[in-house]
Amino acid sequence: MNVNFNNRDPVYLQIVRYFKEKIAIGELEPGQEIPSRRELANRMKVNPNTAQRAYKEMEEQGLIYTEKNHPSKITTDNKILGQVRTELLVEAVDQFVTSVRSINVPVEELLDLVKEKYTENSEKEV
Amino acid sequence: MNVNFNNRDPVYLQIVRYFKEKIAIGELEPGQEIPSRRELANRMKVNPNTAQRAYKEMEEQGLIYTEKNHPSKITTDNKILGQVRTELLVEAVDQFVTSVRSINVPVEELLDLVKEKYTENSEKEV
């Protein structure tokens, strides 16, 4: 439950993102129970309302569901779950391409940069 | 002088970015005069103080210089100018790679996505 919050983006969105990543890589499975609002807040050292806000956001996106007086659980809707990875990917690529389009970079140079940066240090982290 | 401001980032930073892009692609040349604070504010429909803030930021970064009572000009320091493109590129790549690392994407899939998105519609825009 380690999250490195940056200062620019709202914390509750960073929490949402954290869960989406876990879902995308299969670390969170359909129907799996996630920490209660208060427990998450404790673990992540954020205000309980911030945790609530994050969960509310996830609920609205259909990522989790909540039964009365029980901690929320990851949705069992495989369609939604499958879309998470794609969504994160497409989002990142779109933003990257958009921000880089205006600089007129040859595509080969771009791909080389990405490849180098992406594979760099990949041994250490395994 | 068309800038599409987004709501998330401060306007003055988006203005700085706009100029950096123009510098990066060589559309703004060393020593070239840029609009006065008030004129820029008019054109971009922002408050003069916001324009001032952007120019101040650029001045601190050494991108522009200002002689008494004259509109600012692009720096003639080729070292700085050359770094702008690299800076924008590295920044974009870093952010992209960081945001995508957590999803465990095979490098080939990633490069394909970027390539496809980047070259898509490239005919229409020429």
Add this chain to the structure above:
DNA sequence: ACAAGTGTATGAACTACTTAATACACACAC
């Protein structure tokens, strides 16, 4: 009954950023 743990709701407080109103010093054109 009671305590502890759920989710939920409401309104206030805080923060960063933007906008705004003015003011000042200077230079140049007329």
Add this chain to the structure above:
DNA sequence: GTGTGTGTATTAAGTAGTTCATACACTTGT
């Protein structure tokens, strides 16, 4: 000199979004 256009500085107010404090309702275990 007067007017206009530069850059610059100061201070206040407004705004949107986030975070926080607090309270409430419900369930379960004891």
